[in-house]
Amino acid sequence: MNNICKLLCALMALFFMPIIAMAQDLSGSVKGIVSDSLSSKPAEYITLAIKKDGNVVKTVLTTQNGGFTFAEIPFGKYTLTATATGYTPKVVPFELTAxxxxxxxGNILLADQVNALADVAVVAIRPIIKQEVDRIxxxxxxxxxxxxxxALDMMRKVPLLSLDxxxxxxxxGSDNYRILINGKPSAMLDRNPKDVLRGMPASSIQKIEVITTPPAKYDSEGLSGIINIITNKKIDNGYNGSxxxxxxxxxxxxxxxxxIAYKQGKFGITAYGGTGKYAAPETEIVTSRSTTGVNPSELLNIGKRKSNNIFRYGGADLSFELDTLNLFTAGINPYNGLYDATNNQTFSLRTPSQLSSYHLLGRNRFDWDGLELSLxxxxxxxxxxxxxxxxSFKSNSGSNPQKNELIFxxxxxxxxxxxxxxxxxxQKEQTMQLDYVHPVNKLNIEGGIKAILxxxxxxxxxxxxxxxxxQYVTDPTRTNMFNNKQNIIAAYNTYAYSLTNVVFKAGVRIEETFVKADFISNSSNVNTDYFNIIPSFSINRKFANQSNVNFGFTQRxxxxxxxxxxxxVDRSTPNFESTGNPDLKAVLANNFELTYSKFKKGSVNVGLSYNFANNTIQNVSVYNPVTGITRTSFANIGRDKSLTTNLNINYPLTAKWNVSVSGNIGYTWLEGTINGVVTQNEGIKGYGYINTGYKFEKQWKANASFSYNAPYVTLQGKSGEYVFMSFSGSKEIIKDKLTVSAGIYxxxxxxxxxESFTEGPNFRQQYKGQNYNRSFTLGLNWKFGGLKDEIKKNKRSITNDDVKGGSTTGK
Structure with missing residues (x-):
């Protein structure tokens, strides 16, 4: 085996050595100095990029004396671009020959920008964080x-986001948000987003937006905000892929x-797909419950579980540019997957009068599949x-069959x-939307109407x-058919006004919702409708020292x-049940955001937010002493308040070594009435994250990170704290084409x-579950093809982000 490895290494060396030697013989260098045009002082940490045919070949940062150097640039014609927040970009063409x-x-002079502030970017090796008027x-x-x-791992690094x-x-610190992909909801993410994002490579994502003050054009759901995952990239004449x-x-x-992306003339297509699995080997779980009252009891459940998650997704986006003023686009997105789990558990239930016990073999399976079409x-x-x-028109249909089998x-x-x-x-959903954008000098006006069925x-x-x-016999008392229809009519109007150093954005959204729920088997129904006016306002003020302040308010x-x-009613675990509540009503929340950002040598973001809401939807657990069952459901009983401060620092120690620190800390207050008893809980919430990365010579890169999550506070309990650590590295084997990577977590x-616990007036239950912590990864990324002219895409499309996601399970 060792001889085979040595032979392969020798062959790879023989293959790559001529290429490397040729690249060294046919390359040159670029140097210069960047200065401020007003003060004539050297400008440090300015981003310099060399481009060929519109594509970035290499980037560096200026040193403290404003100097920069590029080495090993292949012969050819290029442009050199100097960019920094607060300055007008400077482009210099050049050519390298034998x-x-x-x-x-020479001395490149950068002048201050005089146009209105659209956004503020971090000046780093490549800008990583961007602060806009309503999002990061x-x-x-x-x-x-x-x-x-x-993609799931990357969430730990994004400001304001964390994983428990x-x-x-x-x-x-909240789970009341909405996830979008390219500004659109995805049915794949509705039930359990972590399973989908766990299998999605971060290399397929362009950026992640955290929209803390969503403008009126977005549907008004998501009490804490919106997470928007951008995967689409520029597509040009020719083809490329990865x-x-x-x-x-x-x-x-x-x-x-x-x-893969292909464009020829007025027609373009992007096709994509992915598949994978996430298997968790056998780990231990322990559930305990103590009850009080006339017949107190002690329940102990000790067992082991293993699971397997398989997912598949694909799709295609088509574009046809009839002429310079008329553009047609269409999309298709099929997906499916399954979650299969096996539990071997031993239960014992002790009361003053007897002891009962049994061994349980539980098999649980969840499937999902669907098809999304858009025009x-x-x-x-x-x-x-x-x-x-x-x-815009969009149609989505899907199914989520579930099966639980329990053998005692x-x-x-x-x-x-x-x-x-x-x-x-x-599920079936159809959406129609009409949007209109009308700029008038420094004022940008947007409006639209929308219908969701x-x-x-x-x-x-x-x-x-x-x-x-x-044989199995159907129990009619626990069998039913449930239909739920929800129709939404909405209209919105947004205004954005830009001055030299100030951007104002304000809008209002009006929504009417009609809900009809039918229990077909017992001929009962629930009908309701509600009307909401949702305002939003945000302002960004830019200052001369490359800093800015954001303030925003919105209702969600x-x-x-x-x-x-x-x-x-999910009865996959004896003595515990979970179910939904068809009588739930919508919740209205108020969010205030204040953020200070400074971008010069690195970046600093400091924020303070306060939100409050009444009648919030809470997970409620109630123990019934007659049946001996703890049932978990949802109810509009919560009154929530939360005050949170957040911090994000991204600092380049050198041109090759970068450090970032992020986190938040806050306090939350929860109150609700459960079965006539007022329940209150409060506590500190937050997380901290630090990451450092270094770029070595010859395209080697290394990263290390550490994070800590404080316990998560719920109305009836709390979860445990959590620590995460990772080390990773990558190497570009072929420049901008082939990259290998590895990591250990x-x-x-x-x-x-x-670990989590839940308690009520007559019970206290605790759950402890083992998850695999140590893992290793190996990765390969290959990019191919070449492009020229960009494919055009619609600047407006359907975004249904108005409903709460998640499942009904919980303990």
Whole structure:
């Protein structure tokens, strides 16, 4: 085996040595100095980029004396661009040949920008963080770890985002948010986004936006804000593409994705797809519960579980430019997957009068599949290229079948039969939207109308095993059919006004919602409708020292989704049940945001936010002493308040060494009435994250990170704290074409413990679950093709971000 490895290394060396030697013989150098045009002082940490045919070849930062140097630039014609926040970009063309293999750009003078502030970018090796008037964006492609991390892993690095011990995403410590992909909702992410994002390579993402003050054009859902994952990139004449392969072990598995773009004349197409698995080997789980009252009890459940998650997704976006004013685009996105888990557990329930126990073999399976179709038409105007009229249509259909099978053995004082649960859940949605953008000098006006028609259904069945005939028999008292229709009519109007140093953005959204829920089996129904006016306002003030202040206010709605309203009772764990609540109402929240940002040598973002809401949707657990069951559901009982401060620092110690620190700390107050009893909880929440990266010679890169998550406070309990650590590295084998990467996560701890407790007037229960902590990854990224002219895409499209996601399960 060693001889084979040596032979392969020798062959690779023989293959690459001539290429490297040729590159060294046919390359030159570029140097110069950058200065401020007013003060004539050298400008440090200015980004210099060499471009060829519009594509970036190499970037560096100026040193403290304003100097910069590029080495090993292949012969050819290029442009040298100097950019920095607060300055007008400077472009210098040049050419390197065998006769003239060096270019001295001399003293490049940068002048202050005089145009209105649109956004503020970090001056780093490549700008990573951008502060806009209503959002913060994180440039994934500027982060070296994008070659090795998944989209879920990358969430730890984005300002205001964090992951808890069970890899659930938090926005400022809250799970009340909405995730979009390219500004659009994705049905793949509705049920459990972490499973999808865990298999998505970060290298396929361009940037992640955290929209803390969503403007009126967005649907009003997401109490804490919106997470927008941008994957689409520029597509030009010709073709290009990439292939990403990744393997994680012992937890995880192989996954891969690919995309290809082609454009010829007025027609363009982008096709993409991915598949993979996430397998978790057997780990331990412990559930305990103590109850009080007339018949107190002690329940202990000790067992092991293993799971397997498989996902597949794909799609294509088509574009046809009829002429310079009329553009048609269409999209198709099929997806499917499954989650399969096996539990082997031993239960014991002790009361003063008896002890009952049994062994349980539980098999749980969740499937999902769906198809999304979209069609957009955009019309421009000769008088102003930024004046646009867009019509969009979108259709989405999918299903989420679920099956739970429970088999009991080694019974002692336990007589309940084996049982089987099945739930066939389906969703259909159609959306029509009309948007109009009209710029007038420094004022930009947007308006639109929208209609969303949703039809959700759930056909659930409960069957018990008849030991006499060996067949399952349907229990009609636990079987039903549920239909839920939700129609939304909305209109919005937004105004953005730009001055030299100030940008104002304000708008209002009006929404009318009609809900009809039917229980077909017992002929009962729930009908309701509600009307909301949602204002939003934000302002950005720029100062002379490359700093700015943002202030924003908005109201947000949290509509209950089908998973929150579905009355299907999940009985996959004996003594515990979880279900939805079809009587849930929408929640209205008020958010205030104040942020200070400074961008010079590195970047600093400091923010303070306050939000409050009444009648919030809370997970509620109630113990019934008659049945001995703890049932978890949802209810509009919460009164929430939260005060949070956040910090993000991104600092280049040198041109090759960068350090970033981010985190937030806050205090949350929760109150609600459960079965007539006032329940209160409060506590500190927050997380901290530090990352450092270094670029070595010959395209080697290394990164290390550490994060800490404080316990998460709920109305009836709290979860445990969580620590995460990672080390990774990558190497470009072929410049801008082929990259290999590797990483290790949590090397000093094989397992991490996810712990939470929930309590009520007559019970206290605790859950402890082991998750694999230590893992290794190997990755390969290959880019191919060449492009010239950009494919055009609609600047407006449908974005349905108005419903609460998540499942009805919980303990």
């Amino acid at each position: 006769e003239k293999n060096s270019f001295d750009a 964006s994180y440039d994934i492609q500027a982060d070296p770890e994008s070659k090795v991390l998944t 011990a069970d890899d659930n995403i938090k926005l400022k 292939i990403n392969l990744r393997h994680q072990f012992p937890v995880g598995g192989p996954n891969g994705s690919a995309n 957009n038409y955009q019309h421009g105007f000769k008088s102003n290229k930024d004046r646009l009229l867009t019509f 053995t080694e019974r002692q004082n336990y007589t309940d039969p084996n049982y089987l649960q099945q739930n066939d859940s389906r 949703r039809d959700n259904s759930s056909n659930f069945e409960y069957q018990t095993f008849n030991s006499q005939n060996g 709605i949290q509509r209950p989704g089908i998973y929150n309203m579905n009355p299907f 949590n090397p000093f701890s094989k397992y991490r413990l996810y």
